[in-house]
Amino acid sequence: MIIDTNVYLSRWPFRRLEGDEPADLVAKLRKRNVVQAWAGSFDGMLHRDIASVNIRLTQACHTYGQGMLVPFGSINPKLPDWQEDVRRCQEEHKMPGIRLHPNYHGYNLDDPVFAELLKLASARRLVVQLALCMEDVRTQTPLMRVSPVDISQLADVVKRMPDLRMELLNCTSNIGKEQYRAALSAGDVYTEISMVDGIAGVGRLVHEIPLSRVLFGSYYPFFYFESALLKVQESGLDEAPKKAIWEDNARRLIGPAASASLYGTNVR
Amino acid sequence: MLNRRTLLKSLCAGYSMTLVRAAPWGFPNDSELGGNMRIWDQHSHLASVPGDTPEERMAFLVKCMDRLGVERLILSQGYSAGNHPTPDQFREENDRVMRAVKAFPDRAYGSVYLSPAYLDFSLQEFDRCVRDGPMVSIGEIEAEARCNVPEMDPIAERAVAMNLPILQHEFLKTGGNEPGESSPFDVVELAQRHPKLRIVCAHTGGNWELAIRAIRGTKNVYAGIAGSDPTSGFVEMAVRELGAERVIYGSDVGGRSFASQIAKVEGAHISESDKKLILGGNLRRLLTPILRMKGYQI
Numbered sequence: 001m002i003i004d005t006n007v008y009l010s011r012w013p014f015r016r017l018e019g020d021e022p023a024d025l026v027a028k029l030r031k032r033n034v035v036q037a038w039a040g041s042f043d044g045m046l047h048r049d050i051a052s053v054n055i056r057l058t059q060a061c062h063t064y065g066q067g068m069l070v071p072f073g074s075i076n077p078k079l080p081d082w083q084e085d086v087r088r089c090q091e092e093h094k095m096p097g098i099r100l101h102p103n104y105h106g107y108n109l110d111d112p113v114f115a116e117l118l119k120l121a122s123a124r125r126l127v128v129q130l131a132l133c134m135e136d137v138r139t140q141t142p143l144m145r146v147s148p149v150d151i152s153q154l155a156d157v158v159k160r161m162p163d164l165r166m167e168l169l170n171c172t173s174n175i176g177k178e179q180y181r182a183a184l185s186a187g188d189v190y191t192e193i194s195m196v197d198g199i200a201g202v203g204r205l206v207h208e209i210p211l212s213r214v215l216f217g218s219y220y221p222f223f224y225f226e227s228a229l230l231k232v233q234e235s236g237l238d239e240a241p242k243k244a245i246w247e248d249n250a251r252r253l254i255g256p257a258a259s260a261s262l263y264g265t266n267v268r
Numbered sequence: 269m270l271n272r273r274t275l276l277k278s279l280c281a282g283y284s285m286t287l288v289r290a291a292p293w294g295f296p297n298d299s300e301l302g303g304n305m306r307i308w309d310q311h312s313h314l315a316s317v318p319g320d321t322p323e324e325r326m327a328f329l330v331k332c333m334d335r336l337g338v339e340r341l342i343l344s345q346g347y348s349a350g351n352h353p354t355p356d357q358f359r360e361e362n363d364r365v366m367r368a369v370k371a372f373p374d375r376a377y378g379s380v381y382l383s384p385a386y387l388d389f390s391l392q393e394f395d396r397c398v399r400d401g402p403m404v405s406i407g408e409i410e411a412e413a414r415c416n417v418p419e420m421d422p423i424a425e426r427a428v429a430m431n432l433p434i435l436q437h438e439f440l441k442t443g444g445n446e447p448g449e450s451s452p453f454d455v456v457e458l459a460q461r462h463p464k465l466r467i468v469c470a471h472t473g474g475n476w477e478l479a480i481r482a483i484r485g486t487k488n489v490y491a492g493i494a495g496s497d498p499t500s501g502f503v504e505m506a507v508r509e510l511g512a513e514r515v516i517y518g519s520d521v522g523g524r525s526f527a528s529q530i531a532k533v534e535g536a537h538i539s540e541s542d543k544k545l546i547l548g549g550n551l552r553r554l555l556t557p558i559l560r561m562k563g564y565q566i
Contacts (some may be wrong), residue, residue, distance in 0.1 A: 015477075015501060016501075017500045017501060018500055018501065018504075018537055019500070135497075135499075136474070136496070136497050137442065137443075138439070138441040138442055138443070138474050138475075139441075139442060139474050139475050139496070139497075139499075140442050141442070142442050142443070145442060145443065195497070197497075197523075197524050197525050197528050198316055198521075198522060198523060198524065198525060199316065199317055199328070199329065199332055199521045199522040199524075199525055199526075200328075200332050200525065201525050204318075220500075221500055222499065222500060223497065223498045223499060223500060223531075224498045224499075224500050224531040224532055224534070224535030224536070225531075225535055226498075226530075226531035226534045226535040227498040227527060227528045227531035227532075227535070229527075229531075230336060230525075230526075230527030230528070230530055230531050230534070231525055231527040231528060233335055233336060233527065234332050234335050234336055234525055234526055234527040236331065236332070236335060
């Protein structure tokens with residue numbers, strides 16, 4: 001069984017995708033033996049009424065998948081009163097985490113508001129997913145070019161947050177390996193494999209960083225789901241480390257109580 | 269026998285399986301070639317592959333091929349060591365490819381690396397590696413000059429004369445290509461000057477929604493799917509606009525994985541017969557004349 005830590009609901013702004021209807025997405029994930037999927041919303045990149053984005057996300061996760069979909073709300077700390085959105089994510093929507101898109105919301109990781117947001121999320125025991133990019137810069141529409149998040153300051157920020165649990169999403173190869181490793185070793189920081197590429201890339205990744213920090217993420221439906229699945233196969237890893245990537249590490253990060261009790265998911 | 273569905277299902281189910289070459293992705297009743305589905309990869313390099321020698325790097329590739337059932341690949345550019353290779357470096361890279369192929373003759377064919385920027389040298393290198401050597405195609409042509417230059421004409425004529433395809437690097441980058449980097453429009457220009465040439469766009473622009481449209485009307489241009497993120501919709505659009513017969517699977521390993529690029533086909537909402545063409549049937553069709561000429565078993 002698989003816990004997919006990186007899927008999105010709603011519409012990619014520039015293209016319709018197979019799987020951008022939640023029923024289709026759930027059917028695809030189920031077919032590939034995904035039992036739980038941590039879902040953000042593409043709307044969270046650009047919409048400014050973030051509260052309604054999170055309401056729709058929560059409703060979709062409750063309506064489809066019988067507990068398979070676990071909502072991760074969007075937070076934009078450049079919006080007025082963003083702290084209220086964090087509160088609603090945890091208290092009203094019962095979300096176990098939030099998903100951030102700093103490069104679409106116009107702040108760098110050395111911005112004091114980022115540290116403030118991490119502090120608040122940590123205090124509320126929310127997992128923080130940090131999306132580092134959404135699309136190869138070479139293929140973005142020319143009207144909206146967005147560079148990957150600069151993570152050179154991330155390790156310093158994470159070191160100051162001992163209770164923080166963070167997952168890096170969409171770790172493009174454009175991001176320097178040293179910065180990447182520094183961030184992962186600075187605290188309780190994880191990464192997922194959707195944008196890890198290169199020959200046997202997943203197998204080589206677990207020689208560079210601890211296996212326990214590597215999660216399964218497909219970035220479906222923007223990416224074909226099979227990419228992440230087949231990359232694990234190409235890795236040549238044994239069954240135990242594969243299982244760690246497919247489910248064990250994610251379960252440890254989110255905590256069994258969070259998903260099972262709040263969303264009735266069938267993760268065992 | 270296992271088929272592709274069984275493999276994917278079993279990956280998720282956690283079965284412990286020993287995968288053997290080609291079998292996991294096997295299709296029964298391959299009408300064209302009379303065997304199982306056979307994945308042939310048109311676009312691979314030794315760059316970014318572990319190993320100190322071409323033979324070691326190829327051995328690593330073969331291990332990975334076996335994990336996903338890739339039967340054969342077309343190897344080019346060697347280690348891709350320089351961004352601006354000299355003729356000596358082109359020759360060295362071609363030698364590396366021939367060493368790797370020689371070590372695994374049933375798993376790889378070689379494709380000659382050359383450049384229109386060094387025309388005389390390139391024609392000699394073509395003769396050394398293809399006419400008189402073991403290689404079976406041209407490209408990935410990448411360095412130093414765009415493919416619409418007149419110096420590409422003699423190279424295209426060699427390809428037509430020996431009835432073999434060219435793999436041409438191209439991109440259509442948001443923000444602009446590098447100097448000397450070809451675009452799909454350059455490929456179309458060359459293809460229209462040589463209607464009998466069969467030429468594959470190595471990356472279909474990266475921006476595939478644009479490149480597919482750019483090549484659509486030029487029937488001797490093929491869409492390679494290698495070397496870009498596995499963004500959903502690529503292969504569906506290519507099949508819809510070009511027909512599956514003009515879509516060619518390649519990976520661009522070692523910078524990419526077999527997995528991420530095979531997924532573009534495996535995950536696409538297209539017919540099984542179209543997948544069969546894209547993952548191997550089309551490439552075998554393009555290569556059949558030269559393979560027969562050289563007496564290679566298909």
